[in-house]
Amino acid sequence: MWWYHLVGLIWTSEFILACQQMIVAGTVVACFFSRNKSKLSSHPLLSSISILFCYHLGTVVKGSLLITIVRIPRIILLSLYNVLKEKENACARCMFKCCFCCFWCLERGLRYLNQNAYTATAINGTNFCTSAKDAVLILSKNPAETTAINCFSDFIVSLGKVFVVCFTVFGGLMAFNYHHELHVWVVPLLLLTFLAYLVAHSFLSVFQTIVDVLFLCFAIDIETNDGSAEKPYFMDQELMNFVYQSSKLEKEIRQRNKKTLHNTEYGIELQPMVRNKVQAV
Incomplete structure (x- = not known):
């Protein structure tokens, strides 16, 4: 049961x-x-x-x-x-x-x-x-942009959680330092750290959800509209530039990693030894 x-x-x-x-x-x-953001x-x-x-x-x-x-x-x-x-x-x-x-x-x-x-x-x-x-x-249809946006959102969310937890731990240490009558402050500090992580996770998960929703709206806007006078885009120009720059940076990083891996593999191969013939004088 x-x-x-x-x-x-x-x-x-x-x-x-x-x-x-x-x-x-x-x-x-x-x-x-x-279309009219002022009349929302x-x-x-x-x-x-x-x-x-x-x-x-x-x-x-x-x-x-x-x-x-x-x-x-x-x-x-x-x-x-x-x-x-x-x-x-x-x-x-x-x-x-x-x-x-x-x-x-x-x-x-x-x-x-x-x-x-x-x-x-x-x-x-x-x-x-x-x-x-x-x-x-x-x-x-947009694998490069999807990867770039997911990596960006994951990095921002992880960085935000680390920042909130570290700031909370630092503030807790400073607060407990001024109260010398507290002999056991490790347990309250651990509890405070856990609560700070839960709060950061709750708020930043909403931010990650908004990023995912915005990207899908961007992809649908690109799919259905072409930016002409008959079919203008719903998005701002700043959002379009940001997404394309992020995907371009992701492609450059992948190409650079492939070139580095290729050069490394080529460098560790055994090359034939070439000896110059020295003619005796």
Whole structure:
């Protein structure tokens, strides 16, 4: 019976997270695909929430159900791994680790697919399967830009988390330093660090979601419009320049790494020894 409660708890948490992603996606889409940015709604979040509960609850339920279906085998494998951890069966432990990693990668991929499907749903109003298919087709046409934006967002999010945690630890050390009556301050400092990481992760995950939604909106805008007077772009010129410069930098880094690898491999090969003939005088 407790398995039903566990599945319900996981599905509920994933449903709440999916609703948050859908609300953010709807807000960004409404602001992006607007010709007159000065006449936007004064409450875009409330409008996105009302659209979600009126039209797109089925999409959110399907997306959260997929994540729940993938997470349940991970939990089962983790419990079995903890049972086999005390035994000396190295082969079984290795197999469980491989399966656990595969399910983890599958879950990360599904989360990324769900986010793009929610964005396509907010743009076109289609169902979950159609939106996921359209998002995959659009992203597959822009592989360089997708890689560049993902690397940029991951780097900014990781840097932000490190900065917030380090700043919190430094502030905690300075605060505890002025209270000499505290003899055991390691535990409060660790608790403060953990809470700082949770807060940073919560806020920066919203930033990462916005970056992903903006890029998919950019890709759809490029696909459907050509910048002419009949079909002008919805995006700003600054956004277009930033995306193209990021993709160009990513291509240059890849070409440079390929050249470096080729030169290294060529340099370690054994070259034939050439001896000059010295004529005796």
